[in-house]
Amino acid sequence: MTKSEGMTNDEARSLTLRHSGFVISSAFVLRASSFLFWIFPLALYAADHLTVLASKPRWSVLENYQETITHDEFTHLIRDIYCTHGLGDDLLKIDNDSAQILKNRDAQTFFTLRFANDEASRREVPRLWRPAESLPPARPEKPLAGLRIALDPGHLGGRWAKMEERWFQVGDAPAVQEGDLALRTARILAPQLRKLGAKVFFVRKSAEPITSKRPDDFRELARKILIKNGVPQPRADVLDPNDPAKEQTVRWQSEILFYRYSEIRRRAVLVNTKLHPDLVLCLHFNAEDWGDPSNPTLIETNHLHLLINGSYLKDELEFDDERFEMVRRLLSRVCDEELPLADAAAASLAKATGLPPYQYPTTLTTTKVGPSGYVYARNLLATRLYRCPVVYCEPYVMNSRDVFARIQAGDYDGTRNVNGTERKSIFREYADGVAEGLVEYYRKARK
Numbered sequence: 102m103t104k105s106e107g108m109t110n111d112e113a114r115s116l117t118l119r120h121s122g123f124v125i126s127s128a129f130v131l132r133a134s135s136f137l138f139w140i141f142p143l144a145l146y147a148a149d150h151l152t153v154l155a156s157k158p159r160w161s162v163l164e165n166y167q168e169t170i171t172h173d174e175f176t177h178l179i180r181d182i183y184c185t186h187g188l189g190d191d192l193l194k195i196d197n198d199s200a201q202i203l204k205n206r207d208a209q210t211f212f213t214l215r216f217a218n219d220e221a222s223r224r225e226v227p228r229l230w231r232p233a234e235s236l237p238p239a240r241p242e243k244p245l246a247g248l249r250i251a252l253d254p255g256h257l258g259g260r261w262a263k264m265e266e267r268w269f270q271v272g273d274a275p276a277v278q279e280g281d282l283a284l285r286t287a288r289i290l291a292p293q294l295r296k297l298g299a300k301v302f303f304v305r306k307s308a309e310p311i312t313s314k315r316p317d318d319f320r321e322l323a324r325k326i327l328i329k330n331g332v333p334q335p336r337a338d339v340l341d342p343n344d345p346a347k348e349q350t351v352r353w354q355s356e357i358l359f360y361r362y363s364e365i366r367r368r369a370v371l372v373n374t375k376l377h378p379d380l381v382l383c384l385h386f387n388a389e390d391w392g393d394p395s396n397p398t399l400i401e402t403n404h405l406h407l408l409i410n411g412s413y414l415k416d417e418l419e420f421d422d423e424r425f426e427m428v429r430r431l432l433s434r435v436c437d438e439e440l441p442l443a444d445a446a447a448a449s450l451a452k453a454t455g456l457p458p459y460q461y462p463t464t465l466t467t468t469k470v471g472p473s474g475y476v477y478a479r480n481l482l483a484t485r486l487y488r489c490p491v492v493y494c495e496p497y498v499m500n501s502r503d504v505f506a507r508i509q510a511g512d513y514d515g516t517r518n519v520n521g522t523e524r525k526s527i528f529r530e531y532a533d534g535v536a537e538g539l540v541e542y543y544r545k546a547r548k
């Protein structure tokens with residue numbers, strides 16, 4: 102479920118509020134509901150333009166990418182994948198033989214990226230992950246041989262699901278918790294991928310967070326954010342969970358700093374410094390607004406989509422760390438891998454689930470990419486920070502009648518009749534669809 106888990110937000114996009122002389126941008130939306138709440142850059146030191154919990158970009162890293170990309174390829178990736186909503190010359194200026202990327206607005210310093218003259222003379226792209234075409238040939242029954250895959254079950258499970266608002270319960274039926282469903286799917290998918298030859302790692306192995314921080318560790322930061330956002334005396338605690346003003350409490354803000362920003366940044370450290378995968382699969386279940394979680398609305402709508410990184414908003418590109426991560430991601434050429442991979446996984450998931458493609462209600466934050474019709478570019482924290490190809494899966498609307506019944510049916514062998522149709526368990530259908538897509542892609546892409 103992504104409707105609110107990124108730094109981008111549909112409703113928020115159209116508004117740029119000004120407050121106390123600061124531009125409050127959509128990049129800082131922690132979560133938006135009926136009441137839109139904005140979070141500031143934590144630029145407590147004046148010259149920093151950084152997003153929440155980000156560290157300063159190390160621009161010198163980009164020196165490794167000099168002359169690794171042509172002007173045309175760079176321009177194509179900027180226009181069609183990463184900056185589909187445009188960006189100003191003051192942030193990134195593309196000349197014939199180089200691009201000037203703003204490092205720091207106050208100091209007016211720029212990074213100069215020199216282009217390769219042509220494809221034939223360009224230098225090799227430095228990277229720690231391996232594209233499919235660089236992997237040695239594999240036996241037909243082991244198409245994923247040697248591939249390092251990290252499974253990232255979205256969110257947290259167990260007692261954390263309520264805090265994350267990834268929880269609903271119909272009557273006395275077992276509660277539906279996205280984080281637990283995602284982990285269950287990952288546990289079924291892992292042995293399948295291992296059988297196909299892959300080395301598989303878990304970014305999250307249990308219901309628990311991997312960050313050692315807890316909401317209380319962020320109370321002071323939450324208070325500062327609220328004060329900067331024009332809440333001079335923030336309340337400590339949420340009194341009524343249905344009151345939209347809960348977003349103005351220290352409790353609510355410190356929880357989101359914990360389970361989203363701290364947790365996802367911690368996962369990125371694990372992925373980037375320990376696991377070094379060739380691919381991360383983010384596993385989620387989608388949902389539509391269910392209203393009161395204790396009396397949720399069940400609907401008929403059901404759909405599927407997948408996300409890759411891209412479609413940065415102009416406001417997001419104002420932040421030094423986001424602009425830097427975008428350029429680094431572009432230069433590492435993850436897109437060459439994650440887009441065809443996402444397309445292959447989309448095709449096989451569509452076949453396995455029979456689901457239609459999700460249509461975002463607005464094109465303001467996402468951009469449809471690739472031929473399948475199921476894949477969008479979107480700038481989420483996880484798809485941005487993991488330094489390797491990332492395919493982010495969003496099948497199934499958990500509060501659709503059909504999916505709810507299948508979740509309640511649990512996991513089982515073979516097929517069962519659910520609402521009049523013979524179906525595999527929802528977890529196996531999901532895992533099989535993903536595994537089949539990877540087989541399809543790597544069989545073709547490996548030499």
Ligand SMILES: [Zn+2]
Binds near residue numbers: 106255256279385386
């Ligand atoms: Zn999710």
